[in-house]
Amino acid sequence: MKLFVFAIGGTGARVLRSLTMLLAAGAKVPDNLTIVPILLDMDMQNGDTARALNTVELYRTIRTAAYPNGVAPATQADAPRAFFSTLIQSLGTLQSETTQERIGDSFLPQLTEHQGTFEEFLNVSTMDDIDRELLKVLYDNSAKPTSAELKLDLSVGFKGNPNIGSVVFNALEDSALYKYFVGAFNNETDRIFIISSIFGGTGSSGFPQLVKLLQEPSQKMPIRNARKGAVTVMPYFALEENGQSAIDQNRFNSKTKAALSYYQNQIHLDSLYYIGDKPGAKLYANVEGGAKQANNAHVVELLAAETVLDFANRGAGEFAGAKTFYEYGLRRDDRQLDFVHFADTTYRNVMLPLVRFAYASKFYTEYVPANLRESFAKSLGLQQQLGSSTYFVALTKFMGEAFRKWLGEMADNDRKFDPFNFQTDFNGMVRAKQIEPKTFMGFGDKGINENFLLNEAGDAEPKLLAQYPQPETRLMHLLMTVADKCMQKLGDLNRQLV
Amino acid sequence: MFTALYELLIGKNPDPTYRNTVFTPVGLLTLVIMLGLAATFYLLLGRWKAVFHRTSHWVVTLVVALVIAFSLAVSYAKDATGEPEADSYMMGFGGVNLILAGLLFFGFSLLFRRGSKFARYTPF
Amino acid sequence: MVRAKINWYSILPGLFLAGVLQSCNLAPKEEETPTVKADTINQINFFLETSASMGGYLSGGTAFKDIVSEFANKLSQIEPVRKPLAIYTISQEAQPYEGGVDRFVTSLATVPLANARSSELHSIFKQVGEKARNGNVAILVSDCILSFPDEDIKKNPQINVTDASSVLKNEINRQFAMLSKDTINATVYAYSSAFNGTYYDYQNKKQKLNGEQRPFYIWIIGKQRVLNLFNQKLQASLTTKPDKQLSFGGGSTITDYNLFFTLNRQGENWNADGQRITNLKGVRADRPAEFSIGLNLSGLPSYAQTEAYLTKNLTVMAGNAGVKLLTIQPKDKVDAKATEKLKTNESRMLSESTHILTFKVTQLFENQTPVTVKLPVRYDTWYLDQSTMDDRTAAGREGKTFALQHLMNGVRDAYETGSGSDKSFINLTITLEQ
Structure with a gap:
């Protein structure tokens, strides 16, 4: 469709x-x-x-x-x-x-090949006097050169008119x-x-x-x-x-x-x-x-x-x-929104995918460049290609710049929607829920740390290798796999407004 | 096979003990140990967790392998001949076994690294 | 992040493994050589024949007394022995002598012990032989004169001459055959001593001898393994060496040897490999290969260990090859400079050997050829010269023992049964390969 x-x-x-x-x-x-x-x-x-x-x-x-x-x-x-x-x-x-x-x-x-003012678009100069006078009734034709409606330069749109x-x-x-x-x-x-x-x-x-x-x-x-x-x-x-x-x-x-x-x-x-x-x-x-x-x-x-x-x-x-x-409608009219403010369908259909994508973007733009010597990265050719191949560069731009900027703008706006904190580690990325390490004397579940990511990526990449010999495709699946593992670590988010 | 290899590199020792009871077992043991070390590095640890998979780790393993190979050869030869001290022939034998072990470990590394998860590109 | 940090705990197993390999003995240990294995002697049983004919040895100052008392003394000092020396006197039935060594030695010097009735030698050997079993060693001091009982001689005064070679020899043979069957061997030492007393000739006529030198014999009977060791120790400690000596049984044929790989070596390429010499391809008269083997001849009778005997009797048979026996050296004659340079393995081989044979190979025509080295059994025959069949006159019995040859032949036959005349002291094969 x-x-x-x-x-x-x-x-x-x-x-x-x-x-x-x-x-x-x-x-x-x-x-x-x-x-x-x-x-x-x-x-x-x-x-x-x-x-x-x-x-x-x-x-x-x-x-x-x-x-x-x-x-x-x-x-x-x-x-x-x-x-x-x-x-x-x-x-x-x-x-x-x-x-x-x-x-x-x-x-x-291109909507129209016309370039110039509204007046020129209407061919006012070729109009009868009567038509011209009618136009002056309908549109502001004051002497103000910038705001007079007939004098509008159409190449910048209609300016709210x-x-x-x-x-x-x-x-x-x-x-x-x-x-x-x-x-x-x-x-x-x-x-x-x-x-x-x-x-x-x-x-x-x-x-x-x-x-x-x-x-x-x-x-x-x-x-x-x-x-x-x-x-x-x-x-x-x-x-x-x-x-x-x-x-x-x-x-x-x-x-x-x-x-x-x-x-x-x-x-x-x-x-x-x-x-x-x-x-x-x-x-x-x-x-x-x-x-x-x-x-x-x-x-x-x-x-x-x-x-x-x-x-x-x-x-x-x-x-x-x-x-x-x-x-x-929001579940509650707050000036600052988090996942909990959205209805279940939005949460499920939109917000959870965003969380998953956020993990992937953090992994790809922060963890991967710092660990290019690891096998999964070498296998994907990232060591050579991360900074040069069109695909990898585009992905870096999308995940590292466009996506972050978009989120950042929403976070900076009013009503504020600021669900992610990219300044901190993976465990703290989702503001709604900090992943708490369950460790005893340095052993145990440390949440999403470098070892976790390395193990998951190292484990997943060879499995994907046979199915997706193309590094580009494989990387995408790897990102999803790693993001899914992070989602598992994150667990369910609170859905109760307090 | 090992006898020919060792004698080619360090020459013949008149003592038949080397030919009869040292070269082949030491060669085989070295082979097996290198196989074991490489398998441990790549297939056991290299598939288990990403704890010991980097080139630096590989170098450490290689050094351990070389130490094992050298001391194995020397101590085995000492034991078999009953010499209280290692002589120059034994040191040469240890050295050759060290080189052999290095080559074997390197070879097994190339062989096994495909089977690894975290060390597929170790040492390079 | 680049991790240069090394996880030391991950390295530890490797180092540990290396350490273990370093410390434990991976090489199979060479089996300890059994040649010097100390077999403990259960008990030494010392028998002194005390029939009346022995009296002359014990009266006055005789070499007999000195030798026997030294023997008893030295025997009591031999180690390791589980039970103390047991002393018996024997004429017809063995009588334990209760006084201990010291008193026995004293009594030899003063009190005449020999006054019992004459006995038959084979019955004595039977009793003595019984005490040579189960790790025991039995010693018998006797004049070894074969004789029928008194009554038989009275009926037929010539019986000792006519029937010694058959009846008496067979009796002796029967006793030793039983011992031989159980690998119990015998060594006999021959001594001589002044004799002051009654001598009974073969017709049982008494003659009074005064200081005439008479031979006497000390038999040592025991399990082969024990006996070799025992003889070595005993001979090392005795100050009075026996005039003559003869071993029966003598152990099995020596087939084992050590092939040296550097001692007296000539030729670069050949390899010593157990009982084979390989890679002899390039051997020519002007490029010979020389090698040595070490033999342990300590189990042989001492006459068979002499350089002269070996040189005379050793035979070397090479198949299709030019092989020559260059030298036969007792171990202590091997050049000290050469032995100092030997490595542990060869030193050990040398220490296990008593003799070094050096061979020279000048030609080898076949891929593989055996070299056989043999030393046929040649029993010493001094006992023939020391045997007489007429001891009635001093000239007839001078330094000789009546019917000794029949006694000795009886013993010898017991040990040679089944092995035939081709029995060898040494029979070993060295394989030469191209």
Whole structure:
């Protein structure tokens, strides 16, 4: 099953980043799932988008090398999925019936070839005077060169102005990207999911336009019949005051209200997920898009990403026909979250895989480089390749930098989600539960120490050797095996709120 | 086989005791001990726990092996001939057995390390 | 993290193993050689014949008394013996002498002991032989004159001459055959002493001798193993050596020897290997191989140990090879410089040997050929010269004993039964291989 995920705007990109992390960690998804992320943004330089793209690209590099024939190991009953098991494909790599125009391999296909201001996009200069005057009524055309709506440089997005975005997204139907998508969507079991924010510019304007396109009566049957879902992220952060910015956060809530009433009547999807949060004390920098718009990850994005998985996990029979609305709730409204705050499904499907992945990442990025002389490392060729081979480097970047940074940002945000402490040893990594050594006079169970890791890795690697002669694949399985052993040491976590 | 090997390297001793009761048992014992040491290092300890598997450990084992080989040869020869003190021939014999033991241990190391978990790349 | 630290506790077993190997004896120990094994003698039984014919030895100052008392003395000092020396006098029945050695020796000097009725020698040997069993050693001092009982002589005065070679010899033979069967051997020492008293000739006619030198004999009878040792010790301590000596039984044939590997060695390539010499390929007349073997001849009668006897009687038979016996050396004649250089193994071999034979191999035509070294048994024949069949005149019996040859032949036959005339003192084989 292919799931086409449209991630619209900066929020879409941030949720996609979290989604990639969850998929890397082996969060619960159907075995045969392929995710086709399509980032929709005018703002090609957006920092959030760039970060999401990097993450997905790293994911793709790692997965290609780790599972050379494209097939990740099937999930055993009750066991978590393999790391990086879900295939992430770009739209451009799919077969499309209408292949008149290639759209490239990027996860961020070009939305429009237009470059310049909104005014130029509308070709205002060629308009009749009457039309021009009407436009001036609808859009702010004040002398302020940066914030006047008609003077907006569209290459940095719509800056929280859906009234501009909706006009631009109206042209989506004619874009090469959309035509390619229509040509590539041929299977009625494939699904569509849309991630957008309700309060921004790009997301809030792109989402209704996209949905409208997808449910047009003239739309081809597979697309019309396909199960569709969407997550709408409602405001969850506050911006710093910035008089120079065109983005006005005071209009976030009013825009949200207006949009919600519109969605209720005009948007017809099988599942519609709503998530939002009361903005925390941390203020986001108010930047009008571009490279500087790189907002820290937030637990809301992680949970929004989970909705993608939830949608994918639902069996075909679970869609009753009528559209279903979902909202996310925590077990308790605390400003600082730990595993215990999440419902059992989230805990099981998402959080435990994250713990497992965290162990693997700590093992791979901290233990392994320091123990390259051990047999398992030599057998994997890590001594020579760890710092040079594309795969190993990508994995180091993903586990050591991207994953850590993502977690670090969530830990630093408000609401705070800080489940791991990577500054300490393995025994203390999971904040929710310190692994206590059970030793007597220096003998006995020391929890997860170097000897434990060496023994487990040394034991597992030769066993994997026959089955996975490729070092890349074997390393991935080794990481999972070692992580599983660490999980066994960790044991069950507390699920009782106190 | 061992007799020919030893005599090739240290020359013949007129005392038939060497040919009759020293060379072959010492060679075989050395072989068996080296086999045992290598098997212990790689297949026993090397599969049990990662406690004694590094190159430094291997070197220690090798030194022990060499000490055993040398003293085995000398003491065996002393015993068999009844000499109270080791003579130069015995020292030469010990030296050759030491070299033989080194080669055997190295050879068995290459052979057995595949069967090990933690010492598959020991000594290199 | 790089672990340069070594787990010392893991090394300890290895070091321990090395230590054990160093200290324990892995090599099989050579078996202790039995040649000098000390067999404890159970008891020494000393018999002095005291029939009337012995009286002349005991009267006056005679060598007999000196020798017998020295014998008794030395016997009482031989170690190790479990029970003290037992002394008997014997004419017809053995009588324990209760007085102990000292009194016995004194009484020899003063009190005449010999006054009993004449006895038959074979019956004496029978009783003495009984006391030579079970690890005992029996000593008999006798004049060894074979004689029929008095009554027979009265009926037929010539009976001692006519029937000694048959009846009397057979009686003696019968007694020793029983001993021989049980590997009980005998050694006889011959002495002579002044004789002051009545001499009974073969017709039992009395003659008064005054200081005439008469031979007498001391028999030592015992288990072969015990006897060799006993003889060695006794002879070492006696100041008066016997005039003559003869051993019966003499032990089994010597087949064992030590092959030296450096002593008197010539030739580089050959290997000594037990009783074989291998790798003799390159041997030529101008490139000979010389080797030595060590033999322990201490079990042989002393005459058979002499260099002269060996040189005369040793035969060397090589198969298809040129082998020559170069020298026969008693151990103490071996060059001291050569023996000093010997290693422990060869020193031990040398110490186990009494004689060193050195051979020279100049040719070897076959892959393998045996070299046989033999020393045929040649009993000493002095007793023939010391035997007379007419002792009625001083000239006829001068230094001789009546019918000694029949007595000795009777004993000798008992020990030669079954082994035939090809019996050897030495019969050993050295195999030469190319």
